[in-house]
Amino acid sequence: MEDALRPADHRKWTLRGLMSSTAVWLIPFPLIYFGILGWGTIGDPVKALLWHARHGNHVRFAGHSFRVPLLWRSIDPNRGEILRLSSRVQLNLDHAIGGVRNQQQAEAFQKQMLATYRQGVEESRFVTENIRAHGISFLCVREESREPWALYECVAPGTDWQVGLTGGPAGLNDARQILASVQ
Numbered sequence: 006m007e008d009a010l011r012p013a014d015h016r017k018w019t020l021r022g023l024m025s026s027t028a029v030w031l032i033p034f035p036l037i038y039f040g041i042l043g044w045g046t047i048g049d050p051v052k053a054l055l056w057h058a059r060h061g062n063h064v065r066f067a068g069h070s071f072r073v074p075l076l077w078r079s080i081d082p083n084r085g086e087i088l089r090l091s092s093r094v095q096l097n098l099d100h101a102i103g104g105v106r107n108q109q110q111a112e113a114f115q116k117q118m119l120a121t122y123r124q125g126v127e128e129s130r131f132v133t134e135n136i137r138a139h140g141i142s143f144l145c146v147r148e149e150s151r152e153p154w155a156l157y158e159c160v161a162p163g164t165d166w167q168v169g170l171t172g173g174p175a176g177l178n179d180a181r182q183i184l185a186s187v188q
Contacts, residue, residue, distance in 0.1 A: 049091045053078040064088065066098045067166065069141070072186035074179050088183060093153055094172030096180045101160065101167035111162035115144040118158060122146060131156070138185040143168065147177075159184065 056078035063070045064079045066086040073079065073088060077096075081087045085099030106114060115133060122131045129149065136143040136159070145159035145168075155173030157180065160166065170180045 049078075049089070050076050053090075067100070067164065070186075070188045071098070071183050074182065077179065077183070090172070090176050090179065094176035095170075096176065096183060097169045097171070099167050099169075100165045103165070105165045106160060106162055108162040111142075111144050111160045114160050115146060118146045122148070122156065136181060136184045138187050141187050143184050148173075150174075 053076045057073070057075060060079070062075075063072055064086055065071075071086070071088075074090075077088050077090050079086060080089050080095075085097060087095055087097050089095040103114075119131055119133060131146055131148055134145040134147050136145065141161055141164070143159040143161050145157060148156035150156075151174055153173045153175065154171070157170035157173075157177060159168040161168070168184065170176055
């Protein structure tokens with residue numbers, strides 16, 4: 006009965022009590038673990054904001070300027086221009102091996118891509134899409150799929166540019182805006 010009347014021991018809630026308890030040694034491990042996990046989700050936006058603070062809102066590729074959306078950033082301008090939204094969504098602007106294509110060659114290439122990708126699948130799975138901006142057109146082939154690996158490839162007549170989007174529909178609207186912003 007005496008134990009029930011005795012006040013609770015509050016020593017463990019003092020600084021000395023906390024430092025000597027095992028909880029102080031167990032708390033950092035989950036914090037570090039969740040910090041690393043959290044960086045995977047907030048790391049790319051933080052890196053993008055830092056990139057924009059340092060470089061502005063545009064990248065240059067082959068003498069042209071592209072507007073980069075706020076949560077996107079450039080990661081490798083030495084190998085073409087790779088614009089990244091996250092580790093899974095990126096837009097690659099690069100020089101094609103085939104060199105400069107005129108309008109007819111670019112249209113033929115678009116038709117060839119479409120025919121190649123449609124082999125063995127339903128015809129409506131792949132569609133063409135054209136983006137026109139400031140004197141440059143992008144002739145694209147897009148896969149109608151919700152999968153993260155859905156295909157999106159473009160060529161630009163009068164240039165040697167080849168564009169590819171990885172990440173499927175997650176970055177498709179942003180990719181269209183980036184391409185449409187070319188000047």
